[in-house]
Amino acid sequence: MIFTVTLNPAIDHFVRLDRVELGTVNRASSDQKVAGGKGINVSKVLKRLGHPSETMGFIGGFTGRFIKETLEQEGITANFTEIASDTRINIKIQADQETEINGASPRILEEDLKNLITQLERLKAGDQLVLAGSVPETIKDTIYMTLTEEARKRKADVFIDSSGRAFEYAIKAAPTFIKPNHHELAELFETGPLTPKESLPYVKELLKKDIKYVLVSFAGEGAVLGTREGIYFANTPKGELKNSVGAGDSVVAGFLAALSENKSTVDAFKFSVAAGSATAFSEGFCQREDVEELMKEINIINLEEGV
Numbered sequence: 551m552i553f554t555v556t557l558n559p560a561i562d563h564f565v566r567l568d569r570v571e572l573g574t575v576n577r578a579s580s581d582q583k584v585a586g587g588k589g590i591n592v593s594k595v596l597k598r599l600g601h602p603s604e605t606m607g608f609i610g611g612f613t614g615r616f617i618k619e620t621l622e623q624e625g626i627t628a629n630f631t632e633i634a635s636d637t638r639i640n641i642k643i644q645a646d647q648e649t650e651i652n653g654a655s656p657r658i659l660e661e662d663l664k665n666l667i668t669q670l671e672r673l674k675a676g677d678q679l680v681l682a683g684s685v686p687e688t689i690k691d692t693i694y695m696t697l698t699e700e701a702r703k704r705k706a707d708v709f710i711d712s713s714g715r716a717f718e719y720a721i722k723a724a725p726t727f728i729k730p731n732h733h734e735l736a737e738l739f740e741t742g743p744l745t746p747k748e749s750l751p752y753v754k755e756l757l758k759k760d761i762k763y764v765l766v767s768f769a770g771e772g773a774v775l776g777t778r779e780g781i782y783f784a785n786t787p788k789g790e791l792k793n794s795v796g797a798g799d800s801v802v803a804g805f806l807a808a809l810s811e812n813k814s815t816v817d818a819f820k821f822s823v824a825a826g827s828a829t830a831f832s833e834g835f836c837q838r839e840d841v842e843e844l845m846k847e848i849n850i851i852n853l854e855e856g857v
């Protein structure tokens with residue numbers, strides 16, 4: 551069973567207009583409100599790829615109810631811990647350029663956290679746990695490390711997409727799979743911007759920490775996958791960028807789905823990058839047929855034999 555944890559979900563409020571002018575009234579040509587947050591997005595994409603999952607994390611208030619109701623309408627199991635504060639709203643302005651204004655995170659109490667950790671006692675060998683997105687301020691930065699340790703005690707695999715201190719701690723617990731984008735990798739190693747080739751030593755450093763799959767995404771410039779068997783580069787297909795929100799989550803979902811389908815590591819890599827780009831080329835999330843189509847445009851080269 552696949553479980554996704556979103557500690558800091560959101561209603562994603564997409565607002566579309568030709569251009570934005572600060573200090574005045576801007577009127578949207580259209581807008582849309584959807585349940586969002588990285589773990590929730592992974593579950594949404596997994597469903598489109600044909601894989602059920604259960605969403606967990608913290609929701610509260612009327613915004614939290616919206617998230618639970620819309621996920622259940624989409625046929626996605628929502629098993630969230632209810633908190634007292636309202637779940638945040640993240641504004642995604644899609645104008646001449648994409649601008650995001652992510653709301654402040656709600657207050658999470660100690661007992662809320664205990665409830666979530668208790669839920670994870672169900673994990674068993676063969677399960678996958680996805681930990682994705684930012685960590686609310688009132689939760690310690692070590693939370694992803696703690697949850698990864700809990701999951702590994704129960705022989706479940708852990709897939710992480712996060713950033714900053716929470717990500718730094720999480721890699722100490724040796725999750726199965728991590729997907730930093732290249733900015734997050736540079737931030738982790740305190741370097742300047744990295745090209746795929748320049749990322750190699752850092753990918754190897756992470757592999758030495760007993761992380762099985764290190765996937766670094768470079769938006770439209772390709773992606774790097776490090777494994778014990780080898781380090782690979784995938785080009786990203788060309789296409790019209792319509793909406794990058796959820797693209798990273800689609801890479802995580804694509805890789806997880808492909809492994810669940812017993813695809814080879816290289817094919818799982820291809821499938822995950824195709825899923826990311828198929829989402830980037832859509833208003834919403836990718837559909838499976840688009841992913842299968844884009845796979846044909848992706849070539850994998852071996853940057854280096856195993857480490």
Ligand SMILES: Nc1ncnc2c1ncn2[C@@H]1O[C@H](COP(=O)(O)OP(=O)(O)O)[C@@H](O)[C@H]1O
Nearest residue numbers: 731767768769770786791797798823826827830
């Ligand atoms: N301009 C683009 N053209 C094609 N694919 C893209 C583009 N931007 C993003 N993608 C796809 O989305 C994936 C994740 O994008 P990226 O921005 O690296 O991650 P994140 O959304 O986590 O920051 C990429 O690996 C790629 O497959």
Ligand SMILES: O=P(O)(O)OC[C@H]1O[C@](O)(COP(=O)(O)O)[C@@H](O)[C@@H]1O
Nearest residue numbers: 586587640683684795796797798799
């Ligand atoms: O674009 P990505 O990185 O795949 O994730 C998009 C999701 O992440 C969010 O921007 C939240 O990100 P954070 O959890 O890092 O605050 C959501 O609003 C959105 O649904």
